[in-house]
Structure formats: C-alpha cells, structure tokens
Amino acid sequence: MTDSAAAGAPPIADALARDLLQLASGCRILHQQGHADMPLGHLSLRDPDGRGVWLKRSGIGLGEVRDPSDFVLIDFDGRRLAGDGRLHKEWPLHTEILRARPDISVVGHSHPFHATAFSALDVELRAVTNEAVYLGPRVPRFNDTTGLIDTPQLGAALAHTLGDASSVLMRNHGIAFVGRSIAACTLTGVFLERACRSQLALLATGLPYAATPAAEIAAKQAQILDDTLLATFWAFYRRGLAHPINITQHHTDP
Secondary structure, three states, rough: OOOOHHHHHOOHHHHHHHHHHHHHHHHHHHHHHHHOOEEOOOEEOOOOOOEEEEOOOOOOHHHHHHHHEEEEEEEOOOOEEEEEOOOOOOOOOOOHHHHOOOOOEEEEEEEEEHHHHHOOOOOOOOOHHHHHHOOOOOEEEEOOOOOOOOOOHHHHHHHHHHHHOOOEEEEEEEEEEEEEHHHHHHHHHHHHHHHHHHHHHHHHHOOOOOOHHHHHHHHHHHHOOOOOHHHHHHHHHHHHHHOOOOOOOOOOOO
C-alpha cells in the first residue's frame, strides 16, 4: 500500500460533506449502541465519484468521530487520495466488500460484546426477535481467520462469505455489516448486536425457544422494515445523539 498524502487535494463538495457528517453520526450511534471498543471499529462510504472509499481514520473511537476531517479517502488498492490521519489496518475489509457488492454503498466493522461472543458459538443466529428478522434470512459466519482482515485476499474471502447478506459474524473477532445507505448500514449493525444479545439470553435459560420460520422471514421483514420505518428509526437514534434518551426498548410496534 502507498500511503502518500494527497497534497493539494480538491475541497470536499457540499453534498459529500453532508454525507460524511451523516457517516460521523452513524459512528456515534454505533458507539452509543454497544459497539464502542477503544479506538477500534470503523464505517466507510463509497466515494460518489468512483474514486474509492471514505474510511474513518484510525486513532479515535467511534464515539469521537465528528466531521469530514475524521475520514480518509483511499482508492481500492489502499492508496491515500485525501484526508489526514492513520489508516486502519483493516482497510481491505471495506475495499473488498465494496468491490464485491455494487448494490451497497456503506460498510461497517466493529466488536460489540454480544455479537462477538455469539461469533464463537457453533449456533445459527435465528429470528427470535424482530431485530434478527430485520437482518434478513441468514447471517453467515466467517471462519477463515480470527485475526485482522488486513490483506486484499482476506478481504475478498470475507466478502465471499458475506455474499448477498446484510451482515456477517467474524469468528472470535467481531462483525461486518453493510447497507445501501448510511442509515441502513448503521441500523444493521445495531440490529445484529441486539439480535445476538437476545438469543444469548435465551440460550442461557437452557429452555426450548421458538423463532420465525426461515420461510417466513422475507415476508415478515417486508412487513416490519420498509423505507419509511427505516428513516423513522434513523431519526430516532440521531435524536438520541443530541438529547440522550432511553433507547434500549425493542422495536416491536412499528
């Protein structure tokens, strides 16, 4: 990787600056919703002009991201095009998923407690709550390594395991999650942590439990998570950034 600063890089356009402010909000929402892990974890946005990927800079936590200066633009080979600050070692996680998934524009990676613990189990994540239904019919588990996704080869392998899913559990490591928008990706990360927490609680009882049948998940998802409701959820969490509120309740009554 070439890590040369882009001297004289053009200023960020207004529309892109607004998007990066939204991406910063997504980082802080994830921090607030259990994804905080010191300066680890990151969100990225596909550059609207096709130059590469805007990635949260290394050295600050998700909750500390505030504005466009906290993101670095790299091309798909990891070369810096704009922005200051160190690059996260796992930049290939973002470039390779975005390369493999033209349908999505945003990628996240974090180490939330419950989802990371769940990643160590040989148990399928089941739709025991609406949060798991929101994720879609399956959440695969990546087993190729428990280490960092710090090479394009590992990034491509993770993208292959993710396939067309919304998220993936990374064995003994954390999670990756994607979305067609900043809101969709951020909420997917939130939903995955909550879904894992719910199933871990059920598993701890040792009692049998029921889940939405796999054949019904797509229909139920269409019922309970349309674009209007996604926007409502996003607005709810963004209000919580400015005016902290109790946001632990379950979304069961759209």
